[in-house]
Amino acid sequence: xxxxxxxxxxxxxxxxxxxxxxxxxxxxxxxxxxxxxxxxxxxxxxxxxxxxxxxxxxxxxxxxxxxxxxxxxxxxxxxxxxxxxxxxxxxxxxxxxxxxxxxxxxxxxxxxxxxxxxxxxxxxxxxxxxxxxxxxxxxxxxxxxxxxxxxxxxxxxxxxxxxxxxxxxxxxxxxxxxxxxxxxxxxxxxxxxxxxxxxxxxxxxxxxxxxxxxxxxxxxxxxxxxxxxxxxxxxxxxxxxxxxxxxxxxxxxxxxxxxxxxxxxxxxxxxxxxxxxxxxxxxxxxxxxxxxxxxxxxxxxxxxxxxxxxxxxx
Amino acid sequence: xxxxxxxxxxxxxxxxxxxxxxxxxxxxxxxxxxxxxxxxxxxxxxxxxxxxxxxxxxxxxxxxxxxxxxxxxxxxxxxxxxxxxxxxxxxxxxxxxxxxxxxxxxxxxxxxxxxxxxxxxxxxxxxxxxxxxxxxxxxxxxxxxxxxxxxxxxxxxxxxxxxxxxxxxxxxxxxxxxxxxxxxxxxxxxxxxxxxxxxxxxxxxxxxxxxxxxxxxxxxxxxxxxxxxxxxxxxxxxxxxxxxxxxxxxxxxxxxxxxxxxxxxxxxxxxxxxxxxxxxxxxxxxxxxxxxxxxxxxxxxxxxxxxxxxxxxxxxxxxxx
Numbered sequence: 001x002x003x004x005x006x007x008x009x010x011x012x013x014x015x016x017x018x019x020x021x022x023x024x025x026x027x028x029x030x031x032x033x034x035x036x037x038x039x040x041x042x043x044x045x046x047x048x049x050x051x052x053x054x055x056x057x058x059x060x061x062x063x064x065x066x067x068x069x070x071x072x073x074x075x076x077x078x079x080x081x082x083x084x085x086x087x088x089x090x091x092x093x094x095x096x097x098x099x100x101x102x103x104x105x106x107x108x109x110x111x112x113x114x115x116x117x118x119x120x121x122x123x124x125x126x127x128x129x130x131x132x133x134x135x136x137x138x139x140x141x142x143x144x145x146x147x148x149x150x151x152x153x154x155x156x157x158x159x160x161x162x163x164x165x166x167x168x169x170x171x172x173x174x175x176x177x178x179x180x181x182x183x184x185x186x187x188x189x190x191x192x193x194x195x196x197x198x199x200x201x202x203x204x205x206x207x208x209x210x211x212x213x214x215x216x217x218x219x220x221x222x223x224x225x226x227x228x229x230x231x232x233x234x235x236x237x238x239x240x241x242x243x244x245x246x247x248x249x250x251x252x253x254x255x256x257x258x259x260x261x262x263x264x265x266x267x268x269x270x271x272x273x274x275x276x277x278x279x280x281x282x283x284x285x286x287x288x289x290x291x292x293x294x295x296x297x298x299x300x301x302x303x304x305x306x307x308x309x310x311x312x313x314x
Numbered sequence: 315x316x317x318x319x320x321x322x323x324x325x326x327x328x329x330x331x332x333x334x335x336x337x338x339x340x341x342x343x344x345x346x347x348x349x350x351x352x353x354x355x356x357x358x359x360x361x362x363x364x365x366x367x368x369x370x371x372x373x374x375x376x377x378x379x380x381x382x383x384x385x386x387x388x389x390x391x392x393x394x395x396x397x398x399x400x401x402x403x404x405x406x407x408x409x410x411x412x413x414x415x416x417x418x419x420x421x422x423x424x425x426x427x428x429x430x431x432x433x434x435x436x437x438x439x440x441x442x443x444x445x446x447x448x449x450x451x452x453x454x455x456x457x458x459x460x461x462x463x464x465x466x467x468x469x470x471x472x473x474x475x476x477x478x479x480x481x482x483x484x485x486x487x488x489x490x491x492x493x494x495x496x497x498x499x500x501x502x503x504x505x506x507x508x509x510x511x512x513x514x515x516x517x518x519x520x521x522x523x524x525x526x527x528x529x530x531x532x533x534x535x536x537x538x539x540x541x542x543x544x545x546x547x548x549x550x551x552x553x554x555x556x557x558x559x560x561x562x563x564x565x566x567x568x569x570x571x572x573x574x575x576x577x578x579x580x581x582x583x584x585x586x587x588x589x590x591x592x593x594x595x596x597x598x599x600x601x602x603x604x605x606x607x608x609x610x611x612x613x614x615x616x617x618x619x620x621x622x623x624x625x626x627x628x629x630x631x632x633x634x635x
Contacts, residue, residue: 288477
């Protein structure tokens with residue numbers, strides 16, 4: 001187990017390294033307009049040259065890459081240019097991370113609890129009214145782009161319930177809607193897989209044996225079906241983390257939550273290259289971390305997984 | 315030999331056993347089955363009433379989308395309309411007999427913009443879907459069959475798959491500058507992953523199954539193994555992927571447009587229209603600008619999702635009996 005975890009950690013580490021390098025090199029392909037705080041057209045060619053030289057983007061790419069890594073190891077993430085000129089990216093990020101973490105984690109927790117509960121409910125009532133209602137919900141959430149239905153939730157739910165339409169740090173009530181919006185997708189995903197795995201499990205022979213023995217339905221559900229269906233569910237955990245990350249970018253911006261997702265949208269709109277680069281790196285690392293944790297969890301849950309040759313023969 | 319038996323056994327029993335003559339026609343009859351793959355697929359699909367009715371609606375809607383510009387009295391989606399008397403732009407004109415869906419904030423006809431946008435968005439979806447199927451199957455087949463490539467493609471897959479798709483799309487469109495080609499390219503760059511992985515897993519599972527081994531031992535040619543034993547298992551996922559490519563590309567497009575990386579404003583697309591509507595949504599009288607495009611968009615995405623899933627279930631040979 002430990003050997004597997006270490007090997008997987010090493011693999012993730014290499015992936016992070018490759019992704020960072022790729023992102024850095026790709027960002028070098030960008031037009032240079034993103035490096036000027038003042039309006040680009042007003043500068044003379046000499047001024048442009050001097051500014052570019054002072055940031056160091058005119059150096060050959062390997063020099064830049066080496067400098068980038070040595071800065072990264074010292075915890076220097078570069079300086080914002082347009083968003084808040086000359087302020088280190090680290091200072092901009094520091095107050096924003098807690099918001100993103102708080103929203104992300106609570107959304108994951110809520111979608112886990114509600115999604116699994118909904119899946120169990122559906123499996124128990126298979127083919128009956130509530131199963132159909134929740135299947136309809138899942139189809140809707142999966143089919144309609146989240147960018148559309150979240151907009152309508154913001155528009156109409158705030159009207160009906162009188163919840164605030166924008167995030168306000170001092171009013172806890174304004175936390176409710178963004179968190180619910182963030183969990184909707186996760187709930188649908190968990191419920192869909194949970195229902196599928198439980199129905200698969202219910203059709204197996206040992207369940208029929210348990211019934212024949214005279215075990216009660218509830219006991220079968222809890223002791224056999226639920227426990228066995230949990231194992232493949234761990235597989236879905238990393239996906240849901242990635243889903244929450246993607247969703248948070250849009251929702252944070254929609255409700256103007258001062259988190260990293262909203263910042264990324266702002267940075268892209270204002271073409272602040274160093275800020276975009278750092279945020280992309282953070283989100284990619286988060287994704288890699290999420291998949292790593294998911295794989296480890298799955299290995300803990302299910303001893304049947306072949307630890308040795310995971311990549312090759314899944 | 316026969317003389318001996320005649321001596322040992324009573325005569326009546328001798329008539330009970332005769333060697334059957336080999337009859338080629340009779341031998342063929344056992345091998346024949348009236349099972350037809352596509353026939354059964356259609357039959358199972360037709361049982362799903364919701365999917366069939368959505369399919370009818372969708373065929374009608376798609377036909378209309380492409381016929382619409384050739385119908386009489388249709389307006390230009392990019393032309394700015396002005397009041398014939400005063401010459402002022404018809405901004406935010408509510409839905410009326412003249413403008414069925416009203417006009418937007420600069421006086422363009424929303425009705426023709428919605429259909430023009432649907433065409434653009436469907437085109438993106440179809441292009442990405444075709445690429446996803448072609449490239450995904452090729453990579454997946456290589457990945458599954460060629461053992462030397464397995465480790466390499468697995469590593470490559472792990473790297474790309476580890477980064478959230480949203481981030482990859484944002485980065486690519488940001489670097490390449492927003493345009494139609496950029497959007498299609500960015501979605502093509504990420505879309506094939508799931509397809510390739512699925513095809514690979516299926517091929518690895520099915521390749522060494524006993525019935526394939528048996529087929530091979532009996533001398534079935536490779537092309538017959540591929541078309542009869544392998545492909546039916548892949549058809550369901552190919553169809554599903556093609557159908558789901560449309561809702562997912564529309565979703566990505568709306569998202570990318572929201573963060574400012576969408577298509578240029580002079581190209582109407584569902585993403586652009588939803589985003590325009592969003593900017594007007596705070597005043598209740600202008601909400602139609604958000605509701606009309608969103609309604610068409612949701613109808614299209616839900617239909618493709620449901621039809622895709624139903625057809626994929628129907629084309630799975632395991633559901634045919």
